Amino acid sequence: MKRLDIFGALKKDMDLIEKELYRSIEGGDSELVETSLHLLKAGGKRLRPVFVLMGGKFGNYDIEKLKHIAVPLELIHSASLVHDDVIDNADMRRGKPTVKAKWDNRIAMYTGDYIYGKALEMTTALSNPEIHQILSKAMVEMTIGEMEQIRDFFNVEQDVRRYLLRIRRKTSLLIAVSCQLGALAADADRQKAAAMYRFGYNVGMAFQIQDDLLDVCGTEKQIGKQPGSDIRQGNISLPVIFALQDARTREPLLQEIEQIHKQDGQGDVSTAISLIRGSQGIQQSEELASRYIAKAIQALDHLPDIRTKKHLKDIAHFVTKRSY
Template identity: 70%
Template sequence: MKLMDIFGALKRDMDFIERQLYRSIEGDEELLSETSLHLLKAGGKRLRPVFVLLGGKFGTYDLEKLQHVAVPLELIHSATLVHDDVIDDAGTRRGKPTVKAKWDNKIAMYTGDFLYAKALTLATRLPIPELHRILAKAMVQMSIGEMEQIRDFFNTEQSVRQYLLRIRRKTALLIAISCQLGALASEASSRIHTQLYRYGYNVGMAFQIRDDLLDLCGTEKSLGKPPGSDMRQGNITLPVIYALQDPEIREPLLAELEVIRSNGMEADAGRAIGMILSSPGIRRAEELADRFIGKALDALEGLPESKSKTHLKEIALFVNKRSY
């Protein structure tokens, strides 16, 4: 099942959000508008705006209000990507040159800062103090997650708990508040937006684990980058952590990771990927992703029956089986 098939019912509203997304970065400064537009035109799943709209369906649905949540959250997500590309020294994203590759690191960093600032400016158009507190707290946690990832580059001794805390901050939190803030902006009950937060958190955890699996199991065509890019950048993900727990391959895999560390993005990760694919690491990571999806579906129990609830279930199932 394709993502766009799931969200066909939201197409008109998502087209509106997409237009507002482009308009949000127009006119302030020519180069920043150009670099931001380049990033946005690279595409993406736009999952966060979709979650905002679906969350909004549980209250008084008002697209004019919801745009001031959906657009900022997608801008924040885009800002994290452009900053990540600088940290990772990434030349491509979704098969297209990154901002840092097409311009330079300084321009990329200022582009990310610009997107963060635009996001906060747009969000202030909704006079909901609780929404602003949740958003600000999430941004602080996301920044901590970025620092944790840098700290743990090539850290082969990190635990599963460290990994899970990092992806909670880097990925799951923004998806969780996308579901929550859509409902909050639409004046749904606190019980509903709390349940939607739990749903989004667990979907976000599974989403990142699947992303990390795809980096090892996917193809360059489907990923838009060579498989094993995470390892080359020093990012030790869950399948690698699990593989390192296998005494039969731990030492040879550590040796391969050291070779990759020495050669960086020019390294051949093929042997390391082969070891991980033949280890229990892939299966164990898939099982954990399954458990998070189960928790996400449980979080929807008790919510009013609606097309939006059905869509949320379908998204969770899609996330857990996605191949891109």
């Protein structure tokens, strides 16, 4: 499955969203427009706007209204990536140089701020105050999640519960509110909006776990960056946490992580990757991702049997099978 081709029915509207994304960052400082375009042109799965549009299918679907939430949610996600790359000192994203690498940290931070501002500017076209309240709270939670990740860099004593709370804030929440706000913007009833939120939350949790697995098990061609980027940056992901709970791999992996930390992430991570791959951490992470997908599909029981419901099931299954 490539480029989420299960969403062929949304192609026309997603083409419109893509054009609106580029249009939305125009009209500002020329360098900030250039850096923002550099990020947007690097591509991406555009999952969040897709979920907005699919949520809208359970209400009064109107692309001219839904675009005012679909575009901002993708912009918010993009802005968070620019800031992430500065924090993580990342040079590559989606196979291309990051804004931080091509320009510098200061330009990257201002680019993220500029994109956030443009996102909020576009949402002013929506009059429902609940939408703005949900969106602002999600942005606050995302920022808290980022701070938690920084505090836990190279923290080998963190447990699964702490990790799950962090990815809820960093990743899952924005996907959940994409589903929810699409329904609310289309005036769907509360039950449908709540079901969409639960679906998005569980898909988002599985999505991040799969990202963690790809960072350990994927290739540079698949993921657009060197495998092992997480552990190199000090981000102790779920497969690593589980591998550290494995008596066979705990001590040698602890030694490798300590060496990586001492070398500021510049050393060889191949031994650490091999240890993680050879542990129970991979299978345990896959099993947990599958449980979240099962919960996501269960949430769909509360939605009417329209074509979009099948598409949502398809995307749920896609999340844990994707290789990029």
